[in-house]
Amino acid sequence: MAVLKVIEVLANSDESWEDAAKKAVAxxxxxxxxxxxxxxxxxxxxxxxxxxxxxxxxVKITFEVK
Known part of the structure; x- marks a missing residue:
């Protein structure tokens, strides 16, 4: 069974919402x-x-805890 955790991240961009989301993940x-x-x-x-x-x-980012 995998254990997942969620964090909340705020990000911004001069270009687009998509770019802001990519920056948050990066x-x-x-x-x-x-x-x-x-x-x-x-x-x-x-x-x-x-x-x-x-x-x-x-954004809410979900990741697996190992």
């Missing part, structure tokens, strides 16, 4: 091994001069 992978999945819990953005300035995601 940063988590530096210290967490065996990442299995990512769940986009929440998306938001900041607006400057009528345009999206920054994309933000709140």
């Amino acid at each position: 940063q988590a992978a530096k210290s967490v091994k065996n990442i299995r999945s990512v769940y986009i819990n929440e998306q938001s953005a900041t607006v400057k001069d009528g345009k999206i300035d920054n994309y933000r995601v709140n």
Whole structure:
């Protein structure tokens, strides 16, 4: 039986929500091994001069504990 753990990570990007999610996983992978999945819990953005300035995601990352 596998034991899984979930952590919550916040990340942002100037490009897209997808890029922000990729950055969250890449940063988590530096210290967490065996990442299995990512769940986009929440998306938001900041607006400057009528345009999206920054994309933000709140993600839940699931990994196996060995």
